[in-house]
Amino acid sequence: MVGASLSKNPGCSREFSPATPQAGDPVIIDTDPGVDDAMALVLAAASGMRIEGVTIVHGNGDDVRELGINANICLRLAGADPSVEVFLGDGKPVVEVAITEATHAGVDVHGADSLGQVRPQTIASDFKFGSLSAKDFIYKRCSEMPGRITLVTLGPLTNVAACLREHPDLPGLVKRVVIMGGAVGEKRGNRTPSSEANFADDPTAAHEVLTAGFSDIVLAPLDVTHQLDLIALRKSLSESNGELAGVCVFIFTF
Numbered sequence: 001m002v003g004a005s006l007s008k009n010p011g012c013s014r015e016f017s018p019a020t021p022q023a024g025d026p027v028i029i030d031t032d033p034g035v036d037d038a039m040a041l042v043l044a045a046a047s048g049m050r051i052e053g054v055t056i057v058h059g060n061g062d063d064v065r066e067l068g069i070n071a072n073i074c075l076r077l078a079g080a081d082p083s084v085e086v087f088l089g090d091g092k093p094v095v096e097v098a099i100t101e102a103t104h105a106g107v108d109v110h111g112a113d114s115l116g117q118v119r120p121q122t123i124a125s126d127f128k129f130g131s132l133s134a135k136d137f138i139y140k141r142c143s144e145m146p147g148r149i150t151l152v153t154l155g156p157l158t159n160v161a162a163c164l165r166e167h168p169d170l171p172g173l174v175k176r177v178v179i180m181g182g183a184v185g186e187k188r189g190n191r192t193p194s195s196e197a198n199f200a201d202d203p204t205a206a207h208e209v210l211t212a213g214f215s216d217i218v219l220a221p222l223d224v225t226h227q228l229d230l231i232a233l234r235k236s237l238s239e240s241n242g243e244l245a246g247v248c249v250f251i252f253t254f
């Protein structure tokens, strides 16, 4: 995602802080890893952001426990603080959507393990997960740190919507929501001709989050994510040594 400060725009009178969290900023990452989210977790862990917790949602796989294992693998490979816990969330949308070949595409795209079938064998996968559900963790931690946490969502917005349904006061507790989703400003979607996968997997949740009253939402739609030069990144990683770089190269190859 691209950080942006619009304060230098002469046509804009409002002051904006950088769109993406900076080193030391507390974040909760809601994710469905997923090869692209695996890279995001690795980069987040290496960025210096203070990861308060990682919550798992359906999307790039059907089994949130397996997706949670993927998240743990990424965090450990990236050298994240061992105290960072992974909390399992919902395995289906807040309102069931019809399963079609198109809506099941995420599972097919990311392989049987949702990680491009490159799970490293050298890392144990018998991880323990956080005792709270994803939605309960989100509310608990945001309540403990009111106005400080940035929610970063990389999958369907099911967990955040589920949290909102129980706690309508959540928007007042969150500093900012950074959402990877939607196909705003782009002529085609990646799930259907007009829809982006994260929003298509739970459109009700997307609607409920976007209209819940969060004071600061940063949306990173497809046209933003398509700015990443994967070829250059893969070349750079290929020239590096180490298990993490190797896994990332395999992921890109998949």
Ligand SMILES: [Ca+2]
Pocket (backbone or CB within 6 Å): 031, 032, 033, 034, 036, 037, 059, 060, 154, 155
């Ligand atoms: Ca994702």
